[in-house]
Amino acid sequence: MPAFICTACGTQYPDSATPPAQCVICEEERQYAPPRGQTWTTLEALSVSHANSYREYEKGLIGIGTQPQFAIGQRALLVRTPGGNVLWDCISLLDAATVTMISGLGGIQAIAISHPHFYTTMVEWARAFKAPIHLHAADKQWVMRPDAAIKHWQGETLKLWDGVTLIRCGGHFEGGTVLHWAGGADGRGLVCSGDILTVCTDRKWLSFMRSYPNFIPLSARAVAQIGQALKPFAFETIYGHYFDRVIAKDGKQVLEKSVARYIAAIEGKRGY
Numbered sequence: 001m002p003a004f005i006c007t008a009c010g011t012q013y014p015d016s017a018t019p020p021a022q023c024v025i026c027e028e029e030r031q032y033a034p035p036r037g038q039t040w041t042t043l044e045a046l047s048v049s050h051a052n053s054y055r056e057y058e059k060g061l062i063g064i065g066t067q068p069q070f071a072i073g074q075r076a077l078l079v080r081t082p083g084g085n086v087l088w089d090c091i092s093l094l095d096a097a098t099v100t101m102i103s104g105l106g107g108i109q110a111i112a113i114s115h116p117h118f119y120t121t122m123v124e125w126a127r128a129f130k131a132p133i134h135l136h137a138a139d140k141q142w143v144m145r146p147d148a149a150i151k152h153w154q155g156e157t158l159k160l161w162d163g164v165t166l167i168r169c170g171g172h173f174e175g176g177t178v179l180h181w182a183g184g185a186d187g188r189g190l191v192c193s194g195d196i197l198t199v200c201t202d203r204k205w206l207s208f209m210r211s212y213p214n215f216i217p218l219s220a221r222a223v224a225q226i227g228q229a230l231k232p233f234a235f236e237t238i239y240g241h242y243f244d245r246v247i248a249k250d251g252k253q254v255l256e257k258s259v260a261r262y263i264a265a266i267e268g269k270r271g272y
Ligand SMILES: [Zn+2]
Pocket: 006, 007, 008, 009, 010, 011, 023, 024, 025, 026
């Protein structure tokens, strides 16, 4: 029996003879069902219609995305650290070339995902690479395909190994998580942010939303909390969730000024 994948958000559901009646993730206020109605695919069909492509951003960091764009369109990151390889965020398509390439680079020792919109086919990736999946426990209700590989962590940080830390920021989702690699950006540190910190289209600022497609803002309190969560960490570069959404320099200062701009706007202190 196939494990159906929602074509609007990329979430894979457990094996079933017929597709689910609706997608729980798309029906919720942070996502949407497309105007054409809900449609479904399978990993097998997706491997024929689409292929993955790659971009090496810096030593130890390779982006993996699907062409043509599928569902939300995020790209994952293979974070190659001295302590092991992490798959950061996930995409629905795990094709043969991707398995071969990642295996050649030492496989995957841990999978970590920012929030439920990117859980996608995480179970397929975990099985292919025999890797555990680290998800924040606050978002447990949004796991659509449960599996023994999923480890729910609690609290504010989880150190995967030396220099690689998952940080719970909340915001977009209660368990919204980013990854900090101290050795990235030539030792100045980097953050993989998904859309918990969204790199804006101008690539000079960050923003923070409960829903991006439905334009639901966060509170000042929630955005201040995101800034607080990252305070103890040094970083130069921020990698958002699309191939071109990268803040190359001064990431720490960009976060601080973006939090301040957002809070001033939502509190009506910017004159609009
Ligand atoms: Zn969906």
